[in-house]
Amino acid sequence: MGLHKFALAASAALFAAGAQAEGLKVGMITTLSGGGAGLGIDVRDGFMLAVEQSGRSDLEVVIEDDQRKPDVAVQLADKMIQSEKVDVLTGIIWSNLAMAVVPASVAQGKFYLSPNAGPSPLAGKGCHENYFNVAWQNDNLHEAAGAYANSADLKNSFILAPNYPAGKDALTGYKRFYEGELAGEIYTKLGQTDYASEIAQIRASGADSVYFFLPGGMGISFLKQYADSGVDLPVVGPAFSFDQGILQAVGAAALGVKNTSQWSKDIDNATNTAFVESFEAKYGRLPSLYASQGFDTANLLISAMGKADVADQDAFRSALQAAEFDSTRGDFAFGPNNHPIQDIYVREVVQEGDVFTNKIVSVGLKNHSDAYAADCKM
Amino acid sequence: MSWILLIEQTLNGLQFGVMLFLMAAGLTLIFGVMGLINLAHGSLYMVGAFAAAAVAAATGSFVLALVASLVAAAFAGVLIEVLVIRRLYDRDHLDQVLATFALILIFSEGTRWAFGSFPLFLDRPEYLAGTVTLPFGIEYSKYRLSLIGIGLLVAAGLFWMIMRTRIGIRIRAGENDREMIGALGVDISLLYTLIFALGAALAGFAGALIGAIQSVQVGMGEPVLILAFVVIVIGGIGSIKGALIGAVLVGLTDTLGRFLLPQIFGLVMTPSAATSVGSSLASMSIYILMAGVLLVRPKGLFGGA
Numbered sequence: 001m002g003l004h005k006f007a008l009a010a011s012a013a014l015f016a017a018g019a020q021a022e023g024l025k026v027g028m029i030t031t032l033s034g035g036g037a038g039l040g041i042d043v044r045d046g047f048m049l050a051v052e053q054s055g056r057s058d059l060e061v062v063i064e065d066d067q068r069k070p071d072v073a074v075q076l077a078d079k080m081i082q083s084e085k086v087d088v089l090t091g092i093i094w095s096n097l098a099m100a101v102v103p104a105s106v107a108q109g110k111f112y113l114s115p116n117a118g119p120s121p122l123a124g125k126g127c128h129e130n131y132f133n134v135a136w137q138n139d140n141l142h143e144a145a146g147a148y149a150n151s152a153d154l155k156n157s158f159i160l161a162p163n164y165p166a167g168k169d170a171l172t173g174y175k176r177f178y179e180g181e182l183a184g185e186i187y188t189k190l191g192q193t194d195y196a197s198e199i200a201q202i203r204a205s206g207a208d209s210v211y212f213f214l215p216g217g218m219g220i221s222f223l224k225q226y227a228d229s230g231v232d233l234p235v236v237g238p239a240f241s242f243d244q245g246i247l248q249a250v251g252a253a254a255l256g257v258k259n260t261s262q263w264s265k266d267i268d269n270a271t272n273t274a275f276v277e278s279f280e281a282k283y284g285r286l287p288s289l290y291a292s293q294g295f296d297t298a299n300l301l302i303s304a305m306g307k308a309d310v311a312d313q314d315a316f317r318s319a320l321q322a323a324e325f326d327s328t329r330g331d332f333a334f335g336p337n338n339h340p341i342q343d344i345y346v347r348e349v350v351q352e353g354d355v356f357t358n359k360i361v362s363v364g365l366k367n368h369s370d371a372y373a374a375d376c377k378m
Numbered sequence: 379m380s381w382i383l384l385i386e387q388t389l390n391g392l393q394f395g396v397m398l399f400l401m402a403a404g405l406t407l408i409f410g411v412m413g414l415i416n417l418a419h420g421s422l423y424m425v426g427a428f429a430a431a432a433v434a435a436a437t438g439s440f441v442l443a444l445v446a447s448l449v450a451a452a453f454a455g456v457l458i459e460v461l462v463i464r465r466l467y468d469r470d471h472l473d474q475v476l477a478t479f480a481l482i483l484i485f486s487e488g489t490r491w492a493f494g495s496f497p498l499f500l501d502r503p504e505y506l507a508g509t510v511t512l513p514f515g516i517e518y519s520k521y522r523l524s525l526i527g528i529g530l531l532v533a534a535g536l537f538w539m540i541m542r543t544r545i546g547i548r549i550r551a552g553e554n555d556r557e558m559i560g561a562l563g564v565d566i567s568l569l570y571t572l573i574f575a576l577g578a579a580l581a582g583f584a585g586a587l588i589g590a591i592q593s594v595q596v597g598m599g600e601p602v603l604i605l606a607f608v609v610i611v612i613g614g615i616g617s618i619k620g621a622l623i624g625a626v627l628v629g630l631t632d633t634l635g636r637f638l639l640p641q642i643f644g645l646v647m648t649p650s651a652a653t654s655v656g657s658s659l660a661s662m663s664i665y666i667l668m669a670g671v672l673l674v675r676p677k678g679l680f681g682g683a
Contacts, residue, residue: 033487033490034486037490038495038496038497041495163657163661185650185653186640186657188636188657189660189661193592194394194592196387196519196522196633197387197633197636197637198636200383200386200390200637204380204383216593217592217593217598220497220592220595221592221593225591225592228507228521229519230508230509230519245495245497248497249497249498249499249593250499
């Protein structure tokens with residue numbers, strides 16, 4: 001009897017202590033309405049899938065829609081920090097929103113795990129010990145594309161991107177690795193949907209290939225119009241114009257295009273296979289790279305929760321930095337600026353039955369870090 | 379730069395212009411006759427594109443898809459006219475802007491609810507794929523050439539309707555004096571609904587035609603709406619002729635500006651600076667055009683007295 005009572009009391013005490021110490025609240029600010037909603041929804045769905053699979057009841061997630069507006073994102077971050085009292089923030093898709101929210105949040109002692117945006121200032125001079133990027137630094141995929149162009153013996157690229165900071169980072173990233181000549185370089189209007197003028201210039205330029213960074217609907221428009229123009233040069237792009245959400249809308253026009261990505265659904269490891277299967281079973285569609293980033297972000301967080309209490313910031317930070325979780329990308333580690341060191345693949349758009357998707361053809365850059373790590377002083 | 383490239387770019391500008399005209403025609407009629415600022419006109423463009431994509435996916439026929447875009451957008455137009463817009467004619471423009479802005483949000487989220495957040499697939503028909511060779515060896519997209527043809531046909535039909543038919547006479551009368559044609563026994567509320575449906579159908583038709591070479595997604599109508607407003611301000615509000623001339627002017631200025639400005643700056647600057655300055659200035663070119671036109675003719679090119 002005495003023993004029994006003791007055990008009961010002990011387990012009650014343990015339970016109370018557990019609930020008090022290990023509970024963690026995450027604030028997710030992401031884009032769920034408007035033109036860019038597909039990306040935010042994928043990140044959210046990937047994240048929540050991992051939370052559900054972990055079965056942890058002490059992990060609470062608050063989700064809000066930033067409408068792709070920096071001012072809304074800042075308000076939401078304030079609300080989450082002050083009234084919701086979250087411990088960790090995550091979710092932002094766009095670099096301009098990340099620049100508005102991240103520095104202020106980490107300065108208030110919160111952790112921020114980026115599932116997508118990786119603007120260069122936050123990787124270099126503006127890095128912070130509480131800011132972790134689980135996706136990539138913005139330049140990474142473009143650098144891999146530049147490296148691929150060299151290996152594919154492309155010597156005269158025509159390159160284009162929208163006229164805004166991430167567009168300039170993109171072409172800078174490409175040129176950092178690409179060794180050939182440029183047949184032309186165009187900055188298009190952000191949100192432009194008609195590319196007849198640019199395609200006519202590509203035709204007249206004598207280029208041997210085209211590299212473009214046109215995320216979302218801009219890429220759909222460009223690819224459809226390019227396929228219909230009779231210009232027959234090879235096209236290379238980052239995964240942002242070839243993700244699972246976009247390919248069905250582009251259709252056959254994208255077949256055979258090479259694109260660079262840190263993730264693909266055919267990366268061969270058990271975590272990734274299980275992720276693709278369970279995502280498709282739960283949501284009825286194939287995951288995109290954004291979904292994989294959301295999934296990895298949640299699993300990184302859960303791995304840190306297993307090792308340390310978020311109240312003990314130093315221990316929790318080391319647990320995050322160790323990155324001991326099973327990534328869908330296989331090997332995953334953080335560099336000195338808390339940005340990933342990872343392989344970046346070259347994929348090709350293929351058709352499987354009715355569905356357009358990607359398959360890996362080679363590794364573009366192995367164990368790739370970023371160009372800004374040296375500027376980061378933590 | 380060669381002459382061939384310049385002619386090709388001019389065709390591109392013309393194609394862009396005639397598609398803008400389809401949007402601007404409805405907008406200018408609705409403003410001219412009813413005095414209504416309809417921000418939701420871009421949503422009707424989106425409705426047309428989504429209806430076309432859905433029907434094309436179900437039947438595989440592009441012609442049926444175009445019919446669906448006309449019907450769906452006209453139906454949506456009638457619906458919002460009867461339910462919402464009708465109550466706004468006597469209100470001031472600020473109320474109209476507020477109510478039609480609300481309609482944008484309702485249409486956008488409603489479309490997302492019905493079709494999901496991911497862009498839909500809509501492709502040009504196989505028989506319009508590829509390119510044709512024009513005189514002087516110019517290779518040009520068959521579909522874009524058809525767009526120019528269709529746009530000009532619609533414009534001709536619209537002029538015929540407004541100048542030669544009874545309904546056209548009433549529309550013109552409505553533009554001149556709304557109260558008077560009501561007093562003369564014309565069923566003004568039916569006329570308004572008809573004009574609204576016509577404008578909506580044209581917008582939906584444009585959405586379907588353009589959706590086939592761009593992306594069919596939520597929010598696709600708003601950028602076009604802004605350009606359509608620029609067109610009707612340049613052309614003179616209420617004037618169909620103004621809308622046509624304004625649309626072609628805007629189309630040519632935008633396309634040729636994007637193409638020529640970086641090259642012109644390239645004569646005096648380094649290539650990267652020229653690209654950056656040229657493309658920034660090209661984004662502004664149509665607004666500079668608008669400011670220039672308004673400076674000389676404050677009511678637009680064909681605006682009334």
